[in-house]
Amino acid sequence: MKALLVYPEYPETFWSLRHALKFVSKKAAFPPLGLLTVASMLPSSWDLKLVDMNVDPLSEKDLQSVDYVLISAMDIQRESVLEVLELCRRNGTKTIAGGPLFTTSYGDFDDIDHLIIGEAEATLKTFLDDLGNGKANHMYSPEGFPDLSRTPIPAWDLIDMRKYSSMNVQYSRGCPFDCEFCDIVLLNGRVPRTKTTSQLLLEMDTLYEKGWRGGVFIVDDNFIGSKSKLKQDTLPAICRWMEDREYPFSLNTEVSIDLSDDEELMKLMAEANFSTVFVGIETTSEDSLAECGKFQNRNRDMLDSVKKIQKSGMQVQGGFIVGFDSDLPSVFEDLIGFIQESGIVTAMVGLLTAPTGTRLFKRLKSENRIVSDFSGNNTGSLTNFVPKMGFGNLVEGYHKILNSIYSDRSYYKRVKTFLKSYRPVLSRRVRPASENLKAFFRSIWVLGIKERGRSYYWKLLLWTLLRRPRLFPLSVELAIYGFHFRKALPDT
Numbered sequence: 001m002k003a004l005l006v007y008p009e010y011p012e013t014f015w016s017l018r019h020a021l022k023f024v025s026k027k028a029a030f031p032p033l034g035l036l037t038v039a040s041m042l043p044s045s046w047d048l049k050l051v052d053m054n055v056d057p058l059s060e061k062d063l064q065s066v067d068y069v070l071i072s073a074m075d076i077q078r079e080s081v082l083e084v085l086e087l088c089r090r091n092g093t094k095t096i097a098g099g100p101l102f103t104t105s106y107g108d109f110d111d112i113d114h115l116i117i118g119e120a121e122a123t124l125k126t127f128l129d130d131l132g133n134g135k136a137n138h139m140y141s142p143e144g145f146p147d148l149s150r151t152p153i154p155a156w157d158l159i160d161m162r163k164y165s166s167m168n169v170q171y172s173r174g175c176p177f178d179c180e181f182c183d184i185v186l187l188n189g190r191v192p193r194t195k196t197t198s199q200l201l202l203e204m205d206t207l208y209e210k211g212w213r214g215g216v217f218i219v220d221d222n223f224i225g226s227k228s229k230l231k232q233d234t235l236p237a238i239c240r241w242m243e244d245r246e247y248p249f250s251l252n253t254e255v256s257i258d259l260s261d262d263e264e265l266m267k268l269m270a271e272a273n274f275s276t277v278f279v280g281i282e283t284t285s286e287d288s289l290a291e292c293g294k295f296q297n298r299n300r301d302m303l304d305s306v307k308k309i310q311k312s313g314m315q316v317q318g319g320f321i322v323g324f325d326s327d328l329p330s331v332f333e334d335l336i337g338f339i340q341e342s343g344i345v346t347a348m349v350g351l352l353t354a355p356t357g358t359r360l361f362k363r364l365k366s367e368n369r370i371v372s373d374f375s376g377n378n379t380g381s382l383t384n385f386v387p388k389m390g391f392g393n394l395v396e397g398y399h400k401i402l403n404s405i406y407s408d409r410s411y412y413k414r415v416k417t418f419l420k421s422y423r424p425v426l427s428r429r430v431r432p433a434s435e436n437l438k439a440f441f442r443s444i445w446v447l448g449i450k451e452r453g454r455s456y457y458w459k460l461l462l463w464t465l466l467r468r469p470r471l472f473p474l475s476v477e478l479a480i481y482g483f484h485f486r487k488a489l490p491d492t
């Protein structure tokens with residue numbers, strides 16, 4: 001059996017980091033971890049090739065010599081998925097598809113030969129058995145959520161690591177919370193399931209032995225879903241692993257804000273070389289937090305929570321949402337003020353959208369307010385429902401936030417606010433020096449000479465050299481990120 005694994009292209013978004021990647025000559029931020037993991041579950045007799053369309057083009061020739069094309073995709077990749085399917089149709093190539101897009105929207109993909117719904121660990125084996133017996137069905141749906149302890153190590157040999165700026169691993173799936181707009185609970189459940197500690201370390205070993213040094217993103221829905229296991233077992237083991245190998249990876253992940261309530265957990269994460277955490281802050285409005293069921297964010301001093309995490313040695317990236325029914329007209333100014341004061345440099349602000357099948361989607365549908373399909377991109381200027389404050393007011397306020405926080409003046413000011421209070425474990429920065437130098441020289445040309453706002457760039461570098469010289473590489477990195485964010489802003 002010859003199979004081509006295809007990861008469709010995602011459009012330019014806030015998270016694609018496309019404009020920043022050019023500074024380090026990389027094609028994409030992360031490899032397609034799900035597809036690489038599925039590749040390891042396929043029979044060893046299969047002949048596999050992988051095309052990640054974000055780093056290499058897919059040609060018709062690729063399709064002509066294979067028995068099956070396997071596609072994995074998220075909602076944001078829908079447009080590219082349709083192009084791949086059209087290419088397969090033209091060439092008469094059979095298709096197998098799985099991943100979040102097909103799990104929540106399988107009804108839109110009747111023409112795919114075989115749909116693997118949910119997590120591959122739960123359904124792929126039955127499909128492969130049926131395929132081997134010549135009687136494979138159109139669709140395979142799982143019963144419940146699978147145990148992750150048997151999830152294999154991703155087939156890293158199918159990609160060229162040098163084309164990516166970071167590698168990724170997964171430790172857990174699922175989140176104990178149940179925010180109304182989030183499809184994680186739908187896809188992965190509310191009871192966090194983890195790999196064993198030795199399994200995780202083996203995955204890290206594999207990356208290390210393949211020569212990877214630099215960033216590793218732990219792609220969990222909420223890394224701190226099982227706090228006691230992390231504190232008693234997994235994090236101490238990661239700390240030892242890192243120390244034994246002189247800290248080859250800089251880790252980042254996604255967590256809920258209650259991380260800031262647990263000093264021991266923050267300390268262990270910083271010691272394990274977590275440099276950055278993404279936190280869903282969403283809004284400063286108590287009413288909107290109550291409306292979306294984000295109870296872990298309620299009744300707390302959010303600014304204080306962010307500062308605690310920064311002081312423990314981790315950078316905080318923040319997700320923010322506008323468009324809740326309870327949002328007042330002041331929400332836009334409130335968020336601008338909060339983001340500036342918090343020193344959250346990477347602030348992903350999006351419009352509320354309703355992913356298919358979520359509690360929010362169901363509520364809005366019952367109120368006849370859903371107007372289009374979920375696109376998977378909440379940082380464009382579109383949403384898929386009728387907002388209470390009116391679409392025009394919402395988009396106008398949204399653009400006001402973006403234009404304010406990503407103006408040269410505000411952005412560079414925020415970088416300084418962050419650098420003033422950030423206390424990292426400096427001896428453990430792991431990005432290769434050659435990459436830092438390359439990025440620095442390119443930034444001089446692009447940000448210091450070519451682009452507008454260059455005086456802010458030079459002032460930041462000078463300030464960093466004088467006040468926080470050991471944070472100079474980070475300062476350059478954040479200046480480069482700012483360039484990407486300004487370029488990736490939706491048209492206003």
Ligand code: SF4
Nearest residue numbers: 175177178179182184
């Ligand atoms: S805390 Fe995050 S991952 Fe968990 S349900 Fe809420 S938005 Fe989703």
